[in-house]
Amino acid sequence: MGSIFRSEEMALCQLFLSSEAAYNCVSEIGEVGLVQFRDLNPDVNAFQRKFVHEVRRCDEMDRKLRYLEKEILKDKLQIIDTGENPAAPQPREMIDLEATFEKLENELREVNANAETLKKNSLELTELKHVLATTQLFFQEEAQTSLTIEQRDSEPNSSITQNLLPAEEGKGPVQLGFVCGVTNRERMPMFERMLWRVCRGNVFVRQSEVQQPLEDPVTGEEVFKTVFIIFFQGEQLKTKVKKICEGCRTTMYPCPESAQERKEMGQGVEGRLADLRTVLNQTTDHRHRVLAAAAKHLRTWFIKVKKMKAIYHTLNMLNLDVTNKCLIAECWIPTVDMGSIRAALRKGTERAGSSVEPIINQMHTHMMPPTFHRTNKFTIGFQNLIDSYGIATYREVNPALYTTTTFPFLFAVMFGDAGHAMIMLLFSGWMVLRERQLIASKMSGEIWNIFFSGRYILLLMSLFSIYTGIIYNDIFSKSFNIFGSSWHIGDNANATEANLQAWGELTLDPYYRDLYSGKPYPVGFDPIWQIAVNKIAFQNSYKMKISIIIGVFHMIFGIMVSLANHLFFRRYWNIVCEFIPQMVFLVSLFGYLCFMVFFKWVSFGCGEEFDAQHNSDCAPSVLIYFINMVLLKKDEPPGDCDAFMYNGQFIVQLILLVIALLCVPILLIPKPFIARYQYYQRMRRQAVSQQLLETQGAGTSVPVHEEEFEFSEVFIEQAIHTIEFVLGCVSHTASYLRLWALSLAHGQLSEVLWNMVMKIGLQQGSTVGCVMLYVIFSFWAVLTVSILVLMEGLSAFLHTLRLHWVEFQSKFYKGEGYAFAPLTFKHIINGDDEETG
Amino acid sequence: MREQGVSQLIGKMGADAIPVAVVTAFFGVVGLVLPFIVGRGPNKGVIQVVLSITAASCWLFWLLAYMHQMNPLIGPQLHNTTVIALQYLWDNNLNLTELESTTDMSSTMEFTSSTMEFTSSTPATA
Numbered sequence: 024m025g026s027i028f029r030s031e032e033m034a035l036c037q038l039f040l041s042s043e044a045a046y047n048c049v050s051e052i053g054e055v056g057l058v059q060f061r062d063l064n065p066d067v068n069a070f071q072r073k074f075v076h077e078v079r080r081c082d083e084m085d086r087k088l089r090y091l092e093k094e095i096l097k098d099k100l101q102i103i104d105t106g107e108n109p110a111a112p113q114p115r116e117m118i119d120l121e122a123t124f125e126k127l128e129n130e131l132r133e134v135n136a137n138a139e140t141l142k143k144n145s146l147e148l149t150e151l152k153h154v155l156a157t158t159q160l161f162f163q164e165e166a167q168t169s170l171t172i173e174q175r176d177s178e179p180n181s182s183i184t185q186n187l188l189p190a191e192e193g194k195g196p197v198q199l200g201f202v203c204g205v206t207n208r209e210r211m212p213m214f215e216r217m218l219w220r221v222c223r224g225n226v227f228v229r230q231s232e233v234q235q236p237l238e239d240p241v242t243g244e245e246v247f248k249t250v251f252i253i254f255f256q257g258e259q260l261k262t263k264v265k266k267i268c269e270g271c272r273t274t275m276y277p278c279p280e281s282a283q284e285r286k287e288m289g290q291g292v293e294g295r296l297a298d299l300r301t302v303l304n305q306t307t308d309h310r311h312r313v314l315a316a317a318a319k320h321l322r323t324w325f326i327k328v329k330k331m332k333a334i335y336h337t338l339n340m341l342n343l344d345v346t347n348k349c350l351i352a353e354c355w356i357p358t359v360d361m362g363s364i365r366a367a368l369r370k371g372t373e374r375a376g377s378s379v380e381p382i383i384n385q386m387h388t389h390m391m392p393p394t395f396h397r398t399n400k401f402t403i404g405f406q407n408l409i410d411s412y413g414i415a416t417y418r419e420v421n422p423a424l425y426t427t428t429t430f431p432f433l434f435a436v437m438f439g440d441a442g443h444a445m446i447m448l449l450f451s452g453w454m455v456l457r458e459r460q461l462i463a464s465k466m467s468g469e470i471w472n473i474f475f476s477g478r479y480i481l482l483l484m485s486l487f488s489i490y491t492g493i494i495y496n497d498i499f500s501k502s503f504n505i506f507g508s509s510w511h512i513g514d515n516a517n518a519t520e521a522n523l524q525a526w527g528e529l530t531l532d533p534y535y536r537d538l539y540s541g542k543p544y545p546v547g548f549d550p551i552w553q554i555a556v557n558k559i560a561f562q563n564s565y566k567m568k569i570s571i572i573i574g575v576f577h578m579i580f581g582i583m584v585s586l587a588n589h590l591f592f593r594r595y596w597n598i599v600c601e602f603i604p605q606m607v608f609l610v611s612l613f614g615y616l617c618f619m620v621f622f623k624w625v626s627f628g629c630g631e632e633f634d635a636q637h638n639s640d641c642a643p644s645v646l647i648y649f650i651n652m653v654l655l656k657k658d659e660p661p662g663d664c665d666a667f668m669y670n671g672q673f674i675v676q677l678i679l680l681v682i683a684l685l686c687v688p689i690l691l692i693p694k695p696f697i698a699r700y701q702y703y704q705r706m707r708r709q710a711v712s713q714q715l716l717e718t719q720g721a722g723t724s725v726p727v728h729e730e731e732f733e734f735s736e737v738f739i740e741q742a743i744h745t746i747e748f749v750l751g752c753v754s755h756t757a758s759y760l761r762l763w764a765l766s767l768a769h770g771q772l773s774e775v776l777w778n779m780v781m782k783i784g785l786q787q788g789s790t791v792g793c794v795m796l797y798v799i800f801s802f803w804a805v806l807t808v809s810i811l812v813l814m815e816g817l818s819a820f821l822h823t824l825r826l827h828w829v830e831f832q833s834k835f836y837k838g839e840g841y842a843f844a845p846l847t848f849k850h851i852i853n854g855d856d857e858e859t860g
Numbered sequence: 861m862r863e864q865g866v867s868q869l870i871g872k873m874g875a876d877a878i879p880v881a882v883v884t885a886f887f888g889v890v891g892l893v894l895p896f897i898v899g900r901g902p903n904k905g906v907i908q909v910v911l912s913i914t915a916a917s918c919w920l921f922w923l924l925a926y927m928h929q930m931n932p933l934i935g936p937q938l939h940n941t942t943v944i945a946l947q948y949l950w951d952n953n954l955n956l957t958e959l960e961s962t963t964d965m966s967s968t969m970e971f972t973s974s975t976m977e978f979t980s981s982t983p984a985t986a
Contacts, residue, residue, distance in 0.1 A: 425909070428910050432913075436921070490921075511950075527940055529938050533935045545878075545926075546883065554942050568924070627933065630931075639934065
């Protein structure tokens, strides 16, 4: 059974590692992953530790690798996962690694910078190209519209600027200046308005949208741009326009005035663009090659760097001895793994080529060791449920072991519906069968992870729910009649349509053997109850009773487990003052309640074999009996019924009540006195040993620190515990009634869903009904999965969790330990992001 | 005297020996025999515990349902359409054509059998 029943036995050990071998030893220990190092320099701050420099270097390498990873992902390259587990590199290899990463990073940065400038150039050139093309267009249009003016003009090939306004006689041609450039399309209206206002409408703006999007060199996003050209008159306006252009972050391009020059410039731009494109392609090719080469090793590098970092982190926790030649570590090791740790240390020493053997020294301590449960893929889910309540105290009985079965069982009592459970089984079964592939595919998402890590819990819950569903005879709120119902309609003469119409409903009386066969349905509920009008009355009485019975058994089981704890920790007094009175109290009150339920089932009934005092008219309410037992009351029975179920019931109940009440002082009083006695005994023993040591002159021994014994405090604490238990018994028993409430709610909800939705579909007749049924079924199916399986499943799960955490575990579980957190490389290899320390 | 009382009690039990024996034997095998023949391995203990608790709780659950129905104090109250359906489907003692013919002479029918009890609504007593 190993450590799932009780946590692993731990030993606090001292390791003496020679300083040259320490790194390798810790590395080997990390591979084994079963040693938790204690921090021996808790008051030294992180920057003053010995290996802080190395840790920083590792951090730097990590950063570089992450940069590489980002770049690789940007290029959509696959990072190859070979699944191998490289050993942590030797400290001297660190420099090589650093150099490699440095080189890679620099190369990448250079390539990226080059690519960026190239892209920027290319963008500018493309923009210029567009500017030239569009301005050409503007000028041509202008040329045509002002054709008449041009004809009048004496100079045939003069520029358009001169032709825009008719040249006046005597004065020279009016000098119209223009500025052209490119800006983002969405900024254009604002820009235009600005120009208009500042220049008071004295400028002329023409614009044209660039059709294809251009790539921004910095962000890599695609942006739409607009080419504009502004005409104006005079130097003053020119400076204004230029300032506005700059202010609005537009890019201005020089544009020659004559068509010839523009054409030449356009050709030049084309040529340069082509050149740039080739260079850019080469650059991207180069970058791709570099990244592809890096992607092959990236995972291995990551693992190496992370391992190194973890090792240096651990080394920082060690103590340096005075001679500076060896490092001292204190760590918790499971005693059964001592052999493998020794072997790992030897291997580490060999790898380091050191001749000094490391020494393991087991220490005696008063510190509480960490709690370590060795789990497997099946138990880990349940262990997590328990751990989220509280980590078990060292070597205490672990409830997770029992939870593996009681948890799915109690869940199933509430979820009991074989149909819904089948859906759950399909899902959980798929996860369990495809476990390997699913782990390998590394699906992420929080909800998926929750489901996947609880796949075995889900599997067991669904299997148990199928069983309870069969017992409840409830499959999507319908029943199967497998064994043949025990109830019959009997003589059919009476079941004529007229009679039935007259009476509406018919009750089968179990007194008559031709209506009730006398033998109950062999497995589970008789299917007739599912279709009976008084189904709820019958099932409620059943479900309430079983909730109490299951609850009392569960709590008795919890108290039994506490016996295992008392025996293991040799707290024999607790058996007498805690275990026995608790057990007696619970059994004599609530155990007796269960007994009464069973007794009533057996001794009351309908039929000829039951006399007048034991038929259904005289059947008593068990709950009333129980209340009367505590109140010492006696109800007058109706008619000629007996006041009690059996002879001497009153006396038996009185005795049980007295016994139960006597248990309370036993729980309350002796324990504090025993604790005080034990404390003084210990003190006396200590004093004697101290004296002995002093007389022998062996120096001073280290006195064990113990808290002052405060009797009143202990007594109050004990009183609280006692009240908690006594009241707890009552409230916890009542709390198990949630089993009834939830299973009732689940059954009713599924029945309502069937009657309100599915029934409508099934009652359709014609071909249209077929199509309608199709639609209605999908609606019903969606509601079934989302509400009845998911939501009801979740609520039943939470209630089960509560029943375990509070009602069950309060009987024996302290949960005051802390978890074992060994140095391990496992999560580094699995590629989990969470790191230790 | 007491022996007589006990035997009387057992006689009163409306239990059938076969299902009790079969189910008990089944869970007996699961809970008491299988744990002893589980193969060796690191998980032996866990499997044993799972098997025995499973058998115990499932057997108890079956037993509770069985005992609750053993001596029924109330009978099922059925809707009139359900009654006809049951007669036709489960008891096979209803002829549909016969039913149609009886409807004509329903006014002359007399309620003679004392084994039946027609009620429009019976308060359920648990």
